[in-house]
Amino acid sequence: xxxxxxxxxxxxxxxxxxxxxxxxxxxxxxxxxxxxxxxxxxxxxxxxxxxxxxxxxxxxxxxxxxxxxxxxxxxxxxxxxxxxxxxxxxxxxxxxxxxxxxxxxxxxxxxxxxxxxxxxxxxxxxxxxxxxxxxxxxxxxxxxxxxxxxxxxxxxxxxxxxxxxxxxxxxxxxxxxxxxxxx
Amino acid sequence: xxxxxxxxxxxxxxxxxxxxxxxxxxxxxxxxxxxxxxxxxxxxxxxxxxxxxxxxxxxxxxxxxxxxxxxxxxxxxxxxxxxxxxxxxxxxxxxxxxxxxxxxxxxxxxxxxxxxxxxxxxxxxxxxxxxxxxxxxxxxxxxxxxxxxxxxxxxxxxxxxxxxxxxxxxxxxxxxxxxxxxx
DNA sequence: GATATACTTGAGTCAATTAGTCGGGCTTGC
DNA sequence: GCAAGCCCGACTAATTGACTCAAGTATATC
Numbered sequence: 001x002x003x004x005x006x007x008x009x010x011x012x013x014x015x016x017x018x019x020x021x022x023x024x025x026x027x028x029x030x031x032x033x034x035x036x037x038x039x040x041x042x043x044x045x046x047x048x049x050x051x052x053x054x055x056x057x058x059x060x061x062x063x064x065x066x067x068x069x070x071x072x073x074x075x076x077x078x079x080x081x082x083x084x085x086x087x088x089x090x091x092x093x094x095x096x097x098x099x100x101x102x103x104x105x106x107x108x109x110x111x112x113x114x115x116x117x118x119x120x121x122x123x124x125x126x127x128x129x130x131x132x133x134x135x136x137x138x139x140x141x142x143x144x145x146x147x148x149x150x151x152x153x154x155x156x157x158x159x160x161x162x163x164x165x166x167x168x169x170x171x172x173x174x175x176x177x178x179x180x181x182x183x
Numbered sequence: 184x185x186x187x188x189x190x191x192x193x194x195x196x197x198x199x200x201x202x203x204x205x206x207x208x209x210x211x212x213x214x215x216x217x218x219x220x221x222x223x224x225x226x227x228x229x230x231x232x233x234x235x236x237x238x239x240x241x242x243x244x245x246x247x248x249x250x251x252x253x254x255x256x257x258x259x260x261x262x263x264x265x266x267x268x269x270x271x272x273x274x275x276x277x278x279x280x281x282x283x284x285x286x287x288x289x290x291x292x293x294x295x296x297x298x299x300x301x302x303x304x305x306x307x308x309x310x311x312x313x314x315x316x317x318x319x320x321x322x323x324x325x326x327x328x329x330x331x332x333x334x335x336x337x338x339x340x341x342x343x344x345x346x347x348x349x350x351x352x353x354x355x356x357x358x359x360x361x362x363x364x365x366x
Numbered sequence: 367g368a369t370a371t372a373c374t375t376g377a378g379t380c381a382a383t384t385a386g387t388c389g390g391g392c393t394t395g396c
Numbered sequence: 397g398c399a400a401g402c403c404c405g406a407c408t409a410a411t412t413g414a415c416t417c418a419a420g421t422a423t424a425t426c
């Protein structure tokens with residue numbers, strides 16, 4: 001299981017979509033604006049999500065994306081698997097001869113327990129545990145959680161704090177080229 | 184928590200060291216040969232392990248590395264933390280808008296939401312779970328496991344199995360032995 | 367004290383991967 | 397038939413991970 005910002009972007013975007021799915025198709029342009037993710041990048045992400053039947057697209061004016069399944073049946077693991085393609089993180093490719101392949105400068109020496117990677121089980125188990133957790137979290141849970149949060153901060157605002165709308169998170173690290181990260 | 188091959192190499196090398204620690208200092212050159220890891224790279228790794236008090240070095244002829252603590256007190260998490268430096272995997276790095284509210288408890292939806300980073304808790308919890316698992320596995324367990332494996336393959340050879348080089352694959356896959364199940 | 371062994375350090379190289387961008391197509395509602 | 401919006405594949409700049417090199421320093425033994 002690979003964990004990159006790509007997967008995180010995808011989860012964030014999916015929460016955004018799920019939050020407003022009821023009002024018909026949601027455009028990528030809108031998600032892009034709200035979440036501060038570039039439109040081109042979102043297209044790339046949602047192309048994969050669509051091919052994995054997590055979302056559906058509606059073309060033409062008034063189009064956009066909608067959920068392809070109920071929120072309860074979409075897990076974080078599904079989303080990450082969809083955008084991050086290759087899924088194994090055991091690092092020794094599921095085979096036992098982890099060390100030999102690709103090693104420069106000759107393989108292993110004789111007289112040693114070779115033929116299997118001493119740490120294989122360790123990584124395999126870790127991988128399984130990570131997967132189990134991500135599979136246990138559904139989009140429905142994240143949406144509910146986010147709704148709670150929004151309600152709470154709204155309450156705080158009414159208590160006197162100035163409104164902050166359109167909160168945009170900048171996932172990018174400083175020093176990247178291209179358009180500066182929003183406001 | 185970062186997971187790279189560097190961490191994997193380090194764990195592998197540590198198991199190798201632990202397996203022969205009793206016979207005095209083990210040289211990096213020997214580990215390098217047995218495990219097929221370049222000497223220079225091992226030097227880099229063990230420099231960090233030493234600075235984190237996981238191993239001790241003995242200089243001069245007959246020198247090498249020894250364990251600085253007992254096998255029971257060294258966890259996989261320790262080793263990985265030593266070589267892969269800090270960096271948490273929540274990905275919404277400390278600096279960004281993602282206002283982390285001194286998270287330790289880890290429970291979802293804590294008070295005072297900042298409306299930012301909708302996925303922070305998700306990654307923070309995942310991170311915690313990974314850490315918990317890696318912390319639950321000690322070097323002692325891995326060594327025991329490896330000794331079992333070696334004994335088993337030796338027995339297989341003596342039992343008249345046509346000595347197929349040293350390519351002995353572990354058929355039984357009973358998960359990781361000796362690892363306490365974490366919640 | 368010369369010498370060989372082995373640890374120590376830090377800077378440097380190189381290739382793979384990531385995180386995007388660009389630009390042109392296709393579909394469909396109005 | 398135009399424009400909103402999805403669709404798709406090629407392209408690329410940075411970053412990072414993996415690994416090397418070279419020049420040390422410390423110490424045991426003869």
